[in-house]
Amino acid sequence: MLWTQSVQAQSAVSTASVAAPSTPLVRGLPDFTALVDAVGPSVVNIRTLERVRPQAERGDGNMDPEMQEFFRRFFGAPFPGMPQQPQQPQPRRRGGQGEGELRPSGVGSGFVLTADGFIMTNAHVVEGADEVLVTLADKRELKAKVVGLDKRSDVAVVKVPVSGLPALKVGDVSQLKVGEWVIAIGSPFGLENTVTAGIVSAKQRDTGDYLPFIQTDVAINPGNSGGPLINMRGEVVGVNSQIYSRSGGYMGISFSIPMDEAMRVSDQIRANGRVTRGRVGVQIDQVSTEVAESIGLGKARGALVRMVESGGPAEKAGLQAGDIILQFDGKPIDKASDLPRIVGNTRPGTKAEMQVYRRGVQRKLTVTVGELPADKVQAEANTADEQVQTNNVLGLTVTNLSADQKKQLRVEGGVRITAAQGAGARAGLREGDVVLAVGNKQVLQVADFNAAVGTVEPGKIVSMLVRRGETVQYVLVRTVR
DSSP: OHHHHHHHHHHHHHHHHHHSOOOOSOOSOOOOHHHHHHHGGGEEEEEEEEEOOOHHHHOOTTOOHHHHHHHHHHTSSOOTTOOOOOOOOOOOEEOSTTOOEEEEEEEEEEEEOSTTSEEEEOHHHHTTOSEEEEEOTTSOEEEEEEEEEETTTTEEEEEOSOOOOOOOEEOOGGGOOTTOEEEEEEOGGGOTTEEEEEEEEEEEEESSSSOEEEEEOSOOOTTOTTOEEEETTSEEEEEEEEEOOSSSSOOSOEEEEEHHHHHHHHHHHHHHSSOOOEEOOEEEEEOOHHHHHHTTOOSOOSEEEEEEOTTSHHHHHTOOTTOEEEEETTEEOSSTTHHHHHHHTSOTTOEEEEEEEETTEEEEEEEEOEEOOSOOOOOOOOOOOOOOOEEOTTSEEEEEOOHHHHHHHTOSOOEEEEEEOHHHHHTTOOTTOEEEEETTEEOSSHHHHHHHHHTOOTTOEEEEEEEETTEEEEEEEEOOO
């Protein structure tokens, strides 16, 4: 009897342990009311005005200003076929003497950065405005001065002539987690102090050279631009900037500028009125898994240098087309898009160390970082006539480069393809391409090319570093057995 009771007791315990419910990972939905009460007073509405021009010059019909701002931002022009609505008379404003009339041109949002009146918003909200009006949470409307804007990051700072404003606390973006609740406060379609909520969908989303965006499913619409993305601790972690849309409306995907990136830009704007970025003078591309394996790099990482600017910082440092930059100033380059951000955030004039991979060997180079100009136009090099020809197992006919060709192409050496057949043609090689390396062996002349190709085993894949125009790329060629 005792044994039977013991077994039954053990069975009951075992059943109880199996049936006991686990602790839920998510408990209910958050209540945002206290959060909105705390941070709402720091969010502002921004209206912009521009000088009236004749209707024919404006070319925007009678579309209302909110929709003009939206379609100008995301499509570059008003949406085709949009019905025109009669425009209501607008109150006339006049600027200084001889400046003419002003009319509403756009709407946006912003938030208080410092108590003494500095406000952050998007560059596209205030760019080109003749007058910027800021409406505070207490309904005061103030004329703002644009301190500076940076179109590359889409960050702007404006200043209103008041103090004692409730500034938002800046959060640590590195602590932001995918799946975390966040809210946005702004003025979609001019509706002030509108709150929307969602979660962080992804981080480090590459949609631009200098910004790894925060992706969320928070509803963002025209007029939300420049408003804050706020975490559950009441800290601003991003600046709402873009949406993904095929229809012109919100489709569940929004992008915000990470606050650490925005603060780097705003600090420079407030100090100097403009933003300076570093540059080294290269064109880069992603390193594919196939290329990494074929050249002995192993894991696909780094930034492949496709072109080195003549006379630029990189060329002076000894960087060559075909090099793969693995580190810059001690920071790893996991993917090509990391390099522009790291270099851009480096102060011009800084001496930075680069770790590069060249033909199977890692080496270190020191570069003096230059300053990124507004625009850089690259010239295309031309080639001259051939001198020497030879045939090889890749089905390529190549020639040595003349001294003038080397000078024009800014290369130490190489061979130019004059005809491509067989394996080379199937790999996409064509007349005019310049071969700089076969495998990890540098090619300066035809003899180097023949020697490198002679070591290739039939049926194997060989990587070739090829220059086409102003850029270089790795081409994988499978030889015939």
